[in-house]
Amino acid sequence: xxxxxxxxxxxxxxxxxxxxxxxxxxxxxxxxxxxxxxxxxxxxxxxxxxxxxxxxxxxxxxxxxxxxxxxxxxxxxxxxxxxxxxxxxxxxxxxxxxxxxxxxxxxxxxxxxxxxxxxxxxxxxxxxxxxxxxxxxxxxxxxxxxxxxxxxxxxxxxxxxxxxxxxxxxxxxxxxxxxxxxxxxxxxxxxxxxxxxxxxxxxxxxxxxxxxxxxxxxxxxxxxxxxxxxxxxxxxxxxxxxxxxxxxxxxxxxxxxxxxxxxxxxxxxxxxxxxxxxxxxxxxxxxxxxxxxxxxxxxxxxxxxxxxxxxxxxxxxxxxxxxxxxxxxxxxxxxxxxxxxxxxxxxxxxxxxxxxxxxxxxxxxx
Numbered sequence: 001x002x003x004x005x006x007x008x009x010x011x012x013x014x015x016x017x018x019x020x021x022x023x024x025x026x027x028x029x030x031x032x033x034x035x036x037x038x039x040x041x042x043x044x045x046x047x048x049x050x051x052x053x054x055x056x057x058x059x060x061x062x063x064x065x066x067x068x069x070x071x072x073x074x075x076x077x078x079x080x081x082x083x084x085x086x087x088x089x090x091x092x093x094x095x096x097x098x099x100x101x102x103x104x105x106x107x108x109x110x111x112x113x114x115x116x117x118x119x120x121x122x123x124x125x126x127x128x129x130x131x132x133x134x135x136x137x138x139x140x141x142x143x144x145x146x147x148x149x150x151x152x153x154x155x156x157x158x159x160x161x162x163x164x165x166x167x168x169x170x171x172x173x174x175x176x177x178x179x180x181x182x183x184x185x186x187x188x189x190x191x192x193x194x195x196x197x198x199x200x201x202x203x204x205x206x207x208x209x210x211x212x213x214x215x216x217x218x219x220x221x222x223x224x225x226x227x228x229x230x231x232x233x234x235x236x237x238x239x240x241x242x243x244x245x246x247x248x249x250x251x252x253x254x255x256x257x258x259x260x261x262x263x264x265x266x267x268x269x270x271x272x273x274x275x276x277x278x279x280x281x282x283x284x285x286x287x288x289x290x291x292x293x294x295x296x297x298x299x300x301x302x303x304x305x306x307x308x309x310x311x312x313x314x315x316x317x318x319x320x321x322x323x324x325x326x327x328x329x330x331x332x333x334x335x336x337x338x339x340x341x342x343x344x345x346x347x348x349x350x351x352x353x354x355x356x357x358x359x360x361x362x363x364x365x366x
Contacts, residue, residue, distance in 0.1 A: 005352045006078045006079065006352050008041035008042050008078075010352075011039075011041035011351055011352070014351065014352060015036070015038055015348055015351070018346065018348065018354075018356055019034060019036050019346060021356075022034060022325065022346055022356055022358070025325060025329065026325075026329065026332075026344070029332055029336060029341055030341075031341050031344040032341065032342065032343060032344055033344075034344050034345070034346055035201070035343070035344065035345040035346070035359075036345070036346045036348075037194060037197040037198070037201065037345060037346065037347045037348065038348050039191055039193065039194050039348045039349070039351045040193055041351060042078050042079070043078070043079070043080065043081050043082050043085070044079060044081070044191045044192075044193060044194070044351065045079045045080045045081060045084070045190050045191060046081055046084075046111065046112050046113065046114070046188070046189075046190055046191070046192045047084075047109070047110060047111045047112065047188065047190050048077060048079070048080040048084055048109075048110050049107060049108070049109040049110070050062065050063060050074055050077075050088075050107065050108055050110075051063070051064070051071070051106065051107050052105050052106055052107060052108060053071065053073070054102070057096075058096070059092070059095070059096045059102055059105075060073050060074075060075060060092065061073070061074045061075065061077075061088060061092065061108065062074050063077075075088070075089070075092075076088065076089070079351070079352070080110070080112075081112045083112040083113075083116070083118050083147075084110045084112050084118070086146075086147075087110060087112075087118055087120065087143075087147060087149070088110070090143060090146060090147070091108070091120065091143070094139055094142055094143070095139070098135060098139075100131050100132055100135040101122070101132070101135050101136065101139060103124075103126065104124050104125040104126040105122055105123070105124055106123055106124065106125050107123040108120060108121065108122055108123070109121040109123070109184075109185075111167060111182060111184060111188070112167075113167050113168070113169040113170070113182070113192070114169060114170065114171065114192050114193075115167075115168060115169055115170040116148055117148045117149075117150070117167040117168060117169075118147055118148065118149050118150070118167065119149075119150045119151075119152065119165070119166065119167045119182075119184055120149060120150070120151050120152070121151075121152040121153075121154055121184055121185070122136070122151070122152070122153050122154070123154045123155070124153065124154070124155045125155070125156075126155060127155050127156070127158060128153050128155050128158060128160055132153065132160075133160065133162075136151055136153060136160075136162055137162065139151065140162055140163070150162065150163055150164050150165070150166070150167065151163070152165050152184050165183060165184040165185075166181050166182060166183045166184060166246070167181075167182050168180070168181055168182075169181075169182050169188075169192070171192065171195070171196050171199070172196065173196055173199045173200060173203070173226055174199070174200050174203050174226070178199075178225060178226060178254055179250065179253040179254055180220060180221075180222065180225075180246075180250050181220065181246045181249045181250055181253070182220065182246070183220070183242050183243070183245075183246050185242075186219075186220070186240065186242050186243055186246065187219055187243070188219075188220070188222075189222065189349070190349060190350070191348075191349045191350070194347050194348060194349050194357075195222075195349075197347060198321065198347050198357075198359065199222070199223065199226040201345055201347075201359055202223055202226065202227060202296075202319060202321075202359070203226060203227060203229075203230060205319065205342075205343045205359075205361045206227055206230045206231075206294060206317075206319060206361075207230055209230050209231055209293065209294050209317065210293055211231065211232060211291040211292060211293035211294070212231055212232050212233040212234065212235065212290045212291050212292045212293070212294075213227060213228075213230075213231040213233075213234045213235070213292060213294045213295070213296060214234075214235050214236075214290070214292040214294070214295045214296070214315070215227075215234065215235070215236040215237070215295070215296040215297075215298075216236075216237050216266035216269065216295070216296070216297050216298075216299070216308065217237070217238065217266055217297060217298050217299055217300070218236035218237060218238045218243075218247060218261065219238060219240075219243050219247070219298075220243050220246035220247050220250055221236065221246070221247035221250045221251060221259070221261065223296060223298065223321075224236045224247070224259055224261075224296075225250055225251065225254050225256055225259065227296065228256050228258055228259050231258070231294070232258065232291070233258045233259075233260075233290060234258060234259040234260070235260055235262065235287075235290055235292065236259065236260070236261050236262070237261070237262045237263075237264055237265070237266055237269045238261060238262075238263060239263065239264060239265040239266075241263065244261055244263045247261050248261060260285075262281060262282065262285065263281065264279060264281050264282075266297070266299070266305075266308050267305050267307060267308060270305075270307040270308045270310070270311040271307060272287075273287070273311055276307070292315065293315060293316040293317060294315060294316065294317040294318075294319065295311075295312050295315040295317070295318055295319070296319040296320075296321075297312060297318070297319070297320050297321070298320075298321040298322075299322070299327075300323075301323055301324040301327065302324075302327060303322070303324060303327030303328065303330060303331050304327075304331050309331060309334055309335070312335070313334075313335065313338050313339070315364075316363065316364050317361065317362065317363050317364070318335065318339055318360075318361070318362040318363075319359075319360075319361055320335075320359070320360045320361075320362065321357070321358070321359050322357070322358045322359075322360070323349075323355070323357055325356050325358055328358055328360070332360070335362055336362070338364060338365060339362035339363060339364050339365060340362065340363055340364075340365050341360055341361070341362055342361045342362065342363050343359070343360065343361035344358070344359070344360055344361075345358065345359035345360075346358060346359075347359060
């Protein structure tokens with residue numbers, strides 16, 4: 001990141017550049033009017049990670065600025081939430097004079113929430129022993145005076161949860177409070193306020209839906225839970241076990257009765273649906289009982305693989321969240337042969353960067 005660009009006074013102009021660029025690169029698809037969802041210009045990131053520099057008795061956080069090709073001391077960080085910035089200051093004040101906690105500490109990761117919880121992961125180039133455990137428990141006691149904090153220590157082939165490795169987020173979405181368990185080292189939307197706008201947009205574009213919903217790449221159930229009231233039933237897939245466990249927790253916490261999670265990759269599920277292979281994980285699940293007229297996909301940057309691309313074309317409505325406009329364009333070149341783009345959105349998850357998160361609703365052509 002070019003740290004010199006982190007100026008809220010320039011945010012509106014940078015967002016306008018993204019809007020114009022997105023309209024230009026998608027011009028061949030004759031998209032409807034682009035819906036733009038802005039971020040707050042400061043303190044929008046709910047998670048951040050920083051390297052730690054040791055210089056004699058001093059020690060501080062730093063980031064590497066690729067533009068100037070050098071490390072930059074980062075005592076405070078404008079994109080990070082206020083909670084993270086407050087914790088950065090308090091944490092460094094406690095660790096800097098503590099020889100046990102600072103010894104070979106090379107990175108600190110922060111995961112904060114709008115609900116006020118924060119998880120701090122300390123990463124070391126050494127194994128952590130009983131002396132570290134005693135010291136970090138003292139640290140937690142001190143930090144708990146100001147924060148609702150959870151601490152994790154990591155070293156090579158070692159992970160120590162001081163109390164727990166997750167936070168509980170509460171998001172106000174479409175007039176409801178949604179509860180999400182977010183696990184350390186697992187994917188969560190980095191910009192919580194824009195994530196709320198994404199969820200509300202997805203709810204809006206599927207509000208008149210009929211039948212059931214199939215979701216691939218569901219993560220911790222972020223979208224599945226929010227969208228479940230719009231459908232009779234929801235069937236979702238996710239491969240990562242920590243995410244599946246978090247999704248099950250979130251289903252119960254939000255009292256969702258019509259959502260089921262299958263632990264398998266989207267690619268394997270596509271093979272199952274297309275009759276390429278059979279999977280023991282699907283035994284006892286009557287896929288034919290689902291009347292999924294809508295499919296939701298939020299794939300990785302590589303976009304949809306060829307088999308999944310074939311699968312999604314079978315559905316009346318396709319809701320596609322993309323973190324990479326280039327692979328979205330590639331996928332749309334295929335999908336628009338059978339479907340028409342009805343809604344098109346830009347979500348500014350990452351201000352001051354070239355990153356553009358998009359949302360597309362496609363409906364099968366008559």
